[in-house]
Amino acid sequence: MEENFAVIVPARDTEKVRFELQSRGLLDRRRKFVSRIVEGGSFVEIPVTDLVSGYEIKLQEQPEFYRQQMSxxxxxxxxxxxxxxxxxxxxxxxxxxxxxxxxxxxxxxxxxxxxxxxxxxxxxxxxxxxxxxxxxxxxxxxxxxxxxxxTETIHKENGCYFKLDVTEVMYSKGNLREKNRMSKLGTGEIVVDMFAGIGYFSLPMAVHSQPEQIYSIELNPVSFGYLKDNIRLNNVQHIVQPLHGNCAEITPKGVADRVIMGYVGGTADYLPAAIGALSKNGGILHFHEALAENLMFERPIGQIKKEAKMQGRTVEIMECRSIKKYSPGVWHVVVDARIW
The missing domain is CATH 3.30.300.110 (Met-10+ protein-like domains)
Structure with a gap:
């Protein structure tokens, strides 16, 4: 389905934010503004055509359109x-x-x-x-x-440009909230983005948070080609360094303040390289996986702690999140862990 996003702002800021969004071409004129009372405060949902950094974002499940479009x-x-x-x-x-x-x-x-x-x-x-x-x-x-x-196009999302061929490369819009959240992290850090694809996490982080360095690793040669194109397209060559190869083999060691493992399906096999990439002072790991409901979140937490212990390191679980349903009875989940 087409996603209908809105930014949530205090009612007193409605006109100011509306003008800003309109000037940036992000205001969705098809949908109505919606007023909400939250914990005694007055807020407004302003419909937007794309994710917008710096605001709380909501996915409107039942948007109000000015004129209902025929299905x-x-x-x-x-x-x-x-x-x-x-x-x-x-x-x-x-x-x-x-x-x-x-x-x-x-x-x-x-x-x-x-x-x-x-x-x-x-x-x-x-x-x-x-x-x-x-x-x-x-x-x-x-x-x-x-x-x-x-079948080649340029897709715009959260202020970033993603060039891709839709018959060659997957592009999931189901984890938009997670990508938006990650785009606000990493300022001044050294980041390792394993399974970088065409830059799903690397580019928003580079554009919006300005890390010191992002090492973006991708095995698929087609995706890697688009990753390089997209780094240039978003003008972040000074931040993002693309690395072509298997994450288990070419992940930099002992350099990272933050490691992103944005892949589902056997992700735990790459934990030795991911934890090994964190600096001796420690850092944060974002571990993605697809798991049966009865294994959330016990299994990934256990896998992270086991590998950290083998490397003589300590783990603090910061947060666990369900991203979306991957298949019947299986969920895409993320575990954030601080490791030192």
């Missing part, structure tokens, strides 16, 4: 039979000027009609790509071009 199913009613309408997509992802949508094989013969209606709903987009899931250990997307001339 894709409503647009196609009368053009398709009831059985086809039942399996019309109800959600999709917008990356730059590209709409990525899952279309059932049962209505694949209707893909052009579906794509044309989606493009009519989003005039700024000119390309539709069908999503077929994920393949391989590098989690590469399986996708097919439906309408358009190219």
């Amino acid at each position: 894709l199913k409503e647009r196609l009613a009368g053009k398709m039979n009831p059985e086809e309408l039942e399996i019309i997509p109800s959600g999709w992802q917008i990356l730059g000027n590209i709409i990525v949508v899952t279309i059932s094989e049962k209505i694949i013969h209707r893909r052009l009609e579906i794509a044309e209606e989606l493009l009519d709903m989003y005039p700024a987009c000119d390309t539709v790509v069908r999503d077929l899931g994920i393949k391989g250990s590098l989690r590469q997307p399986k996708r097919q071009l439906v309408i358009g001339n190219t």
Whole structure:
């Protein structure tokens, strides 16, 4: 689904913030401002088109629109039979000027009609790509071009630019809050970003927090190429140093104030390198993993403490967070640990 974000501000600051957001092209004019009373205080939710640093962000689950837009199913009613309408997509992802949508094989013969209606709903987009899931250990997307001339785009998020080919590189919008949170950390620090991808965590941190140095490590050659492009695109060459290779082998040792392990699926295998990357004075580890509900958060905490003990180090668990549902009964979680 398209995410409908809003910044939450004290009611007295509404006009000032509205003017700022409007001048930056971030005000979403389709949605209404919503007033809220929180613990006796008066606040306003101002709708925005992207994540905005420096403000509390809320994902509006039931946004209030000035004029309710027809759903894709409503647009196609009368053009398709009831059985086809039942399996019309109800959600999709917008990356730059590209709409990525899952279309059932049962209505694949209707893909052009579906794509044309989606493009009519989003005039700024000119390309539709069908999503077929994920393949391989590098989690590469399986996708097919439906309408358009190219699958490469530049997606803007939280004031950063991400160049990518949507048929070659995964881009998850499900952990936007976590990326926004991380963009506020790391000022003046040396950071190691393992599994950096195209710069999902490295770029927002470099742009907004200005660390002293970020070592961004990526194995996938296609993602690594886009990582280098995006470092230049966001003008953070002086902060981000891209490293191509396996994190278990090329992670710098004993240098980091902060280590990001933003990958799910066997992340614990890389804990020796991650903890070894922290300086002798210690630092903070952000450990991501996909876990069954009955293993949250006991298993990752145990894995971190076990490896830290093997390296003669001490652990303090700072915070545990659930990011999103990864699959039925499985959650993407993050554990923040201070290690010295």
